[in-house]
Amino acid sequence: MSTDYALTNAWERAQRRLKGLEATYDPTTRRRLSTLGLAPGWACLEVGAGAGSIARWMGEQVGPSGHVSAVDLDISGLHDLPANVEVHQADVRVDPLPDGAFNVVHARLLLNHLSERDEILGRLVAALRPGGWLLIEEGDMFSSGVIDEDPDHARAMRALRDLLASAADVDYGRKLPRLAVTRGLTEVGVECEVPFSEGGSLGTEWLALTFDQLAERAGGGILDPETVERWKEKLARPGLWFASLGVVAVQGRCPTV
Numbered sequence: 001m002s003t004d005y006a007l008t009n010a011w012e013r014a015q016r017r018l019k020g021l022e023a024t025y026d027p028t029t030r031r032r033l034s035t036l037g038l039a040p041g042w043a044c045l046e047v048g049a050g051a052g053s054i055a056r057w058m059g060e061q062v063g064p065s066g067h068v069s070a071v072d073l074d075i076s077g078l079h080d081l082p083a084n085v086e087v088h089q090a091d092v093r094v095d096p097l098p099d100g101a102f103n104v105v106h107a108r109l110l111l112n113h114l115s116e117r118d119e120i121l122g123r124l125v126a127a128l129r130p131g132g133w134l135l136i137e138e139g140d141m142f143s144s145g146v147i148d149e150d151p152d153h154a155r156a157m158r159a160l161r162d163l164l165a166s167a168a169d170v171d172y173g174r175k176l177p178r179l180a181v182t183r184g185l186t187e188v189g190v191e192c193e194v195p196f197s198e199g200g201s202l203g204t205e206w207l208a209l210t211f212d213q214l215a216e217r218a219g220g221g222i223l224d225p226e227t228v229e230r231w232k233e234k235l236a237r238p239g240l241w242f243a244s245l246g247v248v249a250v251q252g253r254c255p256t257v
């Protein structure tokens with residue numbers, strides 16, 4: 001399967017990594033979707049569904065009268081989902097999406113990674129029904145290595161930013177508000193989030209796994225091994241808290257005309 005996606009789900013520890021990502025961002029994503037009015041009967045599109053926690057949760061919220069299309073390039077993590085969640089293996093860069101079909105379209109930490117992001121964003125907007133909501137939550141690494149108290153964490157987060165910058169737009173989040181307006185969305189709203197994760201949690205394990213996957217891809221030599229070892233030992237310690245990756249969340253509504 002050809003992809004320019006750097007954090008491929010084919011990596012042997014990818015499913016664990018995706019679980020950590022979900023633990024970090026699901027609470028705010030669920031709050032945002034609830035605020036948009038997600039309700040029984042809604043038709044939902046979850047693009048780049050990963051390990052499926054948000055598709056699963058949306059399926060539960062919309063009930064038997066609603067449905068969820070969960071799309072991913074690699075659907076190996078999309079199982080044990082409610083009956084109203086349909087899984088589609090598709091490459092959102094090239095495969096078509098239905099036009100005017102959904103009450104809500106959601107993507108999280110996907111477009112950052114894809115160089116076709118602006119064109120894909122246009123197709124996500126086109127997939128909305130009149131009055132439907134787009135919610136896009138994308139990384140923006142403005143805070144990486146900047147708001148960290150621990151010097152090893154600050155160094156590791158700067159290294160993570162550099163590693164990711166070779167394969168993704170690490171400043172994409174901040175561009176989304178303008179792009180949402182340009183695409184004709186109304187009622188645009190923006191939030192910026194830097195979650196903190198406690199040592200020893202899935203959230204800090206996610207940071208370590210993301211670092212490992214990117215460092216392996218780069219062939220190592222990114223940060224001295226002593227710092228990495230010290231950093232990971234701290235990430236495993238309950239009672240310490242660490243800034244995670246910043247995200248900008250943009251919502252906007254398709255005009256009803």
Ligand SMILES: C[S@@+](CC[C@H](N)C(=O)[O-])C[C@H]1O[C@@H](n2cnc3c(N)ncnc32)[C@H](O)[C@@H]1O
Pocket residue numbers: 003005007008009018021022047048049050051052071072073074090091092093107108109110113114
């Ligand atoms: C960083 S993960 C985020 C997963 C999920 N959105 C979440 O936040 O929990 C990105 C996901 O996008 C998927 N993906 C990457 N490129 C894709 C493409 N071209 N088409 C569809 N999905 C893609 C990956 O397989 C992966 O599951």
